[in-house]
Amino acid sequence: MLRQQIASALGGDVAPPAVLLDAAHRYESEQRAVAYIAVGATAAGAVPSPTDEQLQAFFNAHKITFRAPEYRKITALALTPAALAPWVQVADADVKAAYDRNTARFGTPERRAVQQIVFSNADEAQQAADKIKAGETFDQIAAARGLSPKDIDLGTVVRSDLIDPKIAEAAFSLPLDGTSAPIPGAFGSVLVHVTKIDPAQIQPFEQVQDVLRKELALDRARRELLDKHDSIEDERGSGATLAEIAQKLGLQTETIDAVDRSGRDPTGAEIRDLPGVADVVAGAFATRPGVETEPVQLPQNGGYVWYDLNEVTPARERPFDEVRDQVLARWTEDETVKAVDAKAKQLLAELQAGQPLVQVATSAGLEVKTAQNLQRGRAASDFSADAVAKIFDVPLNGFGLASGTVPAERIVFQVTGITVPQVTPAEQQAAARIGQQIETDLLLQYLAQLRSQIGVSVNERLLQQAIGAGTN
Structure with a gap:
């Protein structure tokens, strides 16, 4: 107590x-509006071509950027359904049988508009059928029983929509405007009537047989995958190389002459053609030449990839002449960013000196844009979260400078509005x-x-x- x-x-x-609550509310809810100029490489102007001395100096200052990484040469044997499928023979009869089992897949099935009247016993149904043969219409029979068109309409259906197989067979055997004989059903005797037929639209066998043949080959290849896996493992155990195994089993190896730890070749292109390439590269960089590695198992039972590490090319310093083009591109990027930054600072100085934003933008050949409802910590359109943070550091009608969404872009802005919404529940x-x-x-x-x-x-x-x- x-x-x-x-x-x-x-x-x-x-x-x-x-005061504390107001500060917290303003921090979380305050919104700002800005007018701004996006300054890019075009506004900064072309960067003059560098001299060889400038490029050499830039290279010397950034040598680590142009250093050649360690590369590894890998031989891989991929065992996948796609790799096995070309060797699988599929008979024409099997392809035709698969087509006949799946005709609905290659088009739209027949659809029919069907009406139905249910009678309490077979005699009533037969009497109605006799009247229709004598000239009465199906609708007249329904009206005499107090049924509206909605009561007898089953809609436009495919055969599988009709649960009772006897009714489905009758409805899809009748000609247009035909009426069935009485059909015994679960709730009494039934007469069905067809008012519309939309024929099936099916692609002919000749148009789809190649696709079906490939699918059947892939399906059979999936079933053969484990047997092939065991055969490869047996051959590996006997000391055969991947090239020898591939030749014996009718498969193909793939050689990656040089790949770095990130999965790229010496040109910087990403290696994509080999299945499971990320795991293969990671494994190759974790082993030594001559050491047998475990195969990579592909996800979703997609197969296996065996690989051997053939050769290691150590990382090295590249000479200037080898990477001159890369040095030039990097130098140009850096100088462009500097030029954009200098141009943006010049425009900001003009604004701070009292020139109107529109006048400054027009003189620079740029457009004044606006943004509304900016909030702390939230990126929006041309503004990253860091740029928005800088906007909230500037008072109303003040000017500021922020980085754009790409390195060679700066945003020169003026805060034109500050709004604090009402406190929410x-x-x-x-x-x-x-x-x-x-x-x-x-x-x-x-x-x-x-x-x-x-x-x-x-x-x-x-x-x-x-x-x-x-x-x-």
């Missing part, structure tokens, strides 16, 4: 200061949580002060009694 009274006296019903709940945190902080500070003034001691006898120590 005493503890509760002390805690209540220290922090009970603490109301967070209005969620923020009111947050205010209550802040109050609770203040209560907790006050109590913790009080306890810390008591410990520093009074100290803490332990009554060993009572502690031993409480935990049951020393008792038999």
